Amino acid sequence: MPPTTPQPKDRDDAAVIVVGAGPAGSATAYHLARAGVDVLLLEKAEFPREKVCGDGLTPRAVHQLIRMGVDVDGPGWTRSRGMRWVAGGRSALIEWPRLGRYPDFGLTRTRHDFDDLLARHAVGAGARLRTGTKVTGALTDRAGRVIGVRAQVGPERTESEYRARVVVAADGASARLALGLGLRRDERQPxxxxxxxxxxxxxxxxxxxxxxxxxxxxxxxxxxxxxxxxxxxxxxxxxxxxxxxxxxxxxxxxxxxxxxxxxxxxxxxxxxxxxxxxxxxxxxxxxxxxxLGFNRHPQYGRGLLLVGDSGGMVSPWNGEGIAQALEAGEVAAEAVAMALTVPDGPAHERALGRYPVEMSRRWGRHYRLGNVLTKHVFSRAGFQPLLNGWVMGSPAVLDGMARLLVGLTDDPPRDRVDRVLGTLLRLVPEPKPSR
Ligand SMILES: Cc1cc2nc3c(=O)[nH]c(=O)nc-3n(C[C@H](O)[C@H](O)[C@H](O)COP(=O)(O)OP(=O)(O)OC[C@H]3O[C@@H](n4cnc5c(N)ncnc54)[C@H](O)[C@@H]3O)c2cc1C
CATH class of the missing domain: 3.30.70 (Alpha-Beta Plaits)
Structure with a gap:
């Protein structure tokens, strides 16, 4: 017999709405669902779909996939042992470091497959995915707090509204949701x-x-x-x-x-x-x-969190954004799950405010230094000034540079390279969390 009352899966409201099912959105939805949160993931495209990308995953991204329980040994993945840098007529191999914290291999997989797999993984954990749902703007209350989103659904572009206690913008570099709320990018960041x-x-x-x-x-x-x-x-x-x-x-x-x-x-x-x-x-x-470089602020405000490219989280060091999107999704999910345990009010806000604080703790110094180098070195001639003949012929120096570029250090420090990089980053003042 058909159900006479709407089933939970047909509801258009949720505890949390995540806009965009790229790596940032699917990771956020996965971790929330695993924490038992009712999460609605809205995606404008139908999967599988193309995404312009290099398809390269560093060990830091692989680490996040493992934390999500993704089977990285199954078919469709190609493993990498490290990087080969080519400069000035020379080439040098750099193995991914053997660290306690991260795996010692990277992966490649087309985004056509990868994003589809991650979205299905989030659904497997209990997230409700609605594809063909293009979010057009935020719903706000009288105080300007985000309480949901408006969307056009399906080929007919049926106007719909979805409500939630917390909304996560994971809609990529276009950042339409954030822009609609006046959150412009920091013009100082390229x-x-x-x-x-x-x-x-x-x-x-x-x-x-x-x-x-x-x-x-x-x-x-x-x-x-x-x-x-x-x-x-x-x-x-x-x-x-x-x-x-x-x-x-x-x-x-x-x-x-x-x-x-x-x-x-x-x-x-x-x-x-x-x-x-x-x-x-x-x-x-x-x-x-x-x-690049955390170029949109605040990462949390008025009931809305910015995760992944929508928050400008691509690394200024190497242009990598998937590891950051996955990691930010996990950090955001933890803050949101905690915030949902208390009623709206100061304690709720404090819990959500943990998100930018933790993002700054993890990436703040690294990005601040990267932003400076991007402005004064990389934007002139890329990595070429750093990769002279001496550097290209020094495996230890190359290893250190590679770890700095990819953000691969151990905690506690594993070796001399870790200690040097740790000291270098501690010398950089930690930026204020973006609130
Ligand atoms: C050419 C190129 C090469 C790159 N190579 C690499 C690489 O090799 N490794 C790496 O780590 N990073 C790479 N990056 C960066 C990486 O692609 C991004 O950082 C990453 O995709 C960010 O993930 P995201 O989930 O934040 O955004 P996205 O992957 O852009 O996902 C956003 C999702 O939101 C959906 N969406 C957008 N607007 C709406 C809306 N209004 N309503 C509903 N849904 C919406 C989109 O359809 C999409 O599915 C590359 C980028 C480019 C451009």
């Missing part, structure tokens, strides 16, 4: 842009290292790209090839596509990456923005 394309390259596809090229030049000039290029093995006969660039007044707008062609023309013909030779490219060159 926004990088990155582009990628898949190529069939059976030989490079089985590589065990994520390859990073630090000495790319802008076509028609002698200037170095203020960024780097990557070739990431996908394990399925393809590689993900791309590059990212920081804005720099001297260069004007960087033509990423032309720079990519200029670079790939230097690669050996048998890799299948040279422009115009053979038919190895699959699909178009697609590009998107990378909001």
């Amino acid at each position: 926004i990088a842009t990155a582009a990628r394309r898949y190529y069939r390259s059976p030989q490079r596809s089985q590589e065990e290292y994520l390859e990073l090229w630090a000495d790319l030049r802008l076509p028609g000039t002698d200037r170095y790209l203020p960024g780097y290029g990557w070739i990431f093995p996908m394990g399925d006969g393809r590689v993900n090839v791309g590059l990212g660039a920081l804005p720099n007044r001297r260069n004007g707008t960087v033509d990423l596509r032309a720079t990519m062609d200029h670079w790939l023309a230097r690669t050996p013909a048998h890799w299948g990456l040279r422009p115009g030779e053979g038919d190895a490219a699959e699909g178009q060159v697609l590009s998107a923005a990378l909001p």
